[in-house]
Amino acid sequence: MEVSETAMIHCEGLVKIFKTDDIEVVALQGLNLTVAQGEMMAIIGNSGSGKSTLLNILGGLDLPSAGTATVGEWNLLKMTKEKLIEYKRRTVGFIWQNNGRNLVPYLTALQNVELPMLIQGKADRTYAKQLLTAVGLEHRMKNRLTQLSGGEQQRVAIAIALAGRPQLVLADEPTGSVDSATGEQIMAIFRRLNREMGVTIVIVTHDLSIADKVDRVVAIRDGLTSTEWVKRNEDALLASDGTDSGADAGVGVGAGAGAGGGFGSRHEQFAVIDRSHRLQIPKEYVEALGLSDKAVIEFDGDSVRIRPPAGAAGISVGGEGSHGAGSGNSE
Numbered sequence: 241m242e243v244s245e246t247a248m249i250h251c252e253g254l255v256k257i258f259k260t261d262d263i264e265v266v267a268l269q270g271l272n273l274t275v276a277q278g279e280m281m282a283i284i285g286n287s288g289s290g291k292s293t294l295l296n297i298l299g300g301l302d303l304p305s306a307g308t309a310t311v312g313e314w315n316l317l318k319m320t321k322e323k324l325i326e327y328k329r330r331t332v333g334f335i336w337q338n339n340g341r342n343l344v345p346y347l348t349a350l351q352n353v354e355l356p357m358l359i360q361g362k363a364d365r366t367y368a369k370q371l372l373t374a375v376g377l378e379h380r381m382k383n384r385l386t387q388l389s390g391g392e393q394q395r396v397a398i399a400i401a402l403a404g405r406p407q408l409v410l411a412d413e414p415t416g417s418v419d420s421a422t423g424e425q426i427m428a429i430f431r432r433l434n435r436e437m438g439v440t441i442v443i444v445t446h447d448l449s450i451a452d453k454v455d456r457v458v459a460i461r462d463g464l465t466s467t468e469w470v471k472r473n474e475d476a477l478l479a480s481d482g483t484d485s486g487a488d489a490g491v492g493v494g495a496g497a498g499a500g501g502g503f504g505s506r507h508e509q510f511a512v513i514d515r516s517h518r519l520q521i522p523k524e525y526v527e528a529l530g531l532s533d534k535a536v537i538e539f540d541g542d543s544v545r546i547r548p549p550a551g552a553a554g555i556s557v558g559g560e561g562s563h564g565a566g567s568g569n570s571e
């Protein structure tokens with residue numbers, strides 16, 4: 241498949257199987273995902289849906305079992321150990337919920353940021369200070385990590401992730417262990433880094449409130465991307481803000497690909513269709529229709545209707561000529 245020149249991440253048919261003794265867990269089941277250069281997006285899904293597995297693969301911490309995974313010019317399935325080290329140093333920055341993995345408690349904030357630079361043989365104090373200033377910690381640079389709050393430590397972790405000037409930042413639950421005001425601050429920092437430094441940012445989270453602060457949200461269910469929500473452009477927003485009141489409640493992503501709603505008027509919801517024309521029907525729809533192993537699919541020239549074989553009320557998939565029509569094969 242042709243990969244857009246501006247794609248930062250491209251995964252196709254990505255499979256990850258964990259083998260423990262006699263048991264095999266298929267954590268990713270042929271996942272497709274493309275992230276554009278300069279995009280700031282979130283991946284949302286239930287516990288066990290495969291989010292961390294995907295992030296670890298993208299970060300070069302784990303190898304996929306099969307499929308395609310490229311980040312910029314790097315092919316993550318075909319890298320020597322040396323290339324992998326170079327990739328991790330030069331291309332990608334990682335932020336975890338648990339700061340302990342990134343930070344050294346008895347060093348100051350500034351020393352913590354300088355450390356990865358030193359390891360690479362080129363400490364740059366000016367840049368380290370710039371990074372700490374960018375995350376709002378100019379007055380805390382000389383404090384040891386143990387003297388900083390959880391939110392401040394998380395901001396040091398962001399500065400560290402940027403120390404190697406990565407094109408891509410991967411953040412696993414970056415707001416998971418901080419209060420909501422600090423979470424907002426962290427998201428604002430990400431947005432600034434994204435706009436001002438052009439860093440591509442991928443955030444993995446359970447936190448639905450992050451959705452409004454990113455350009456796109458992709459839901460993962462059972463190791464596959466199922467639904468995505470794309471932020472509407474400003475014109476559409478203006479139009480919808482006038483008419484679409486109280487729709488920001490957000491629906492059902494926690495239960496898997498959200499049905500019927502999403503993140504309110506600011507985002508438009510799409511079902512993801514893979515190259516074999518498969519798409520996931522949101523769990524809520526399946527349950528509401530009482531579908532089990534088979535469904536009747538009808539195409540009326542404009543939309544695809546799905547209903548249980550017994551002939552109860554169906555639903556429309558697609559409509560408005562956008563998605564689904566003509567795809568035929570649904571799962």
Ligand SMILES: Nc1ncnc2c1ncn2[C@@H]1O[C@H](COP(=O)(O)OP(=O)(O)OP(=O)(O)O)[C@@H](O)[C@H]1O
Binds near residue numbers: 260285
């Ligand atoms: N090292 C491993 N060995 C065996 N199974 C694993 C391993 N890592 C993950 N899994 C399994 O793979 C599946 C996906 O796990 P993953 O950690 O990617 O989910 P997640 O969406 O990040 O969940 P959470 O939100 O709870 O972190 C789960 O069933 C998990 O038990």
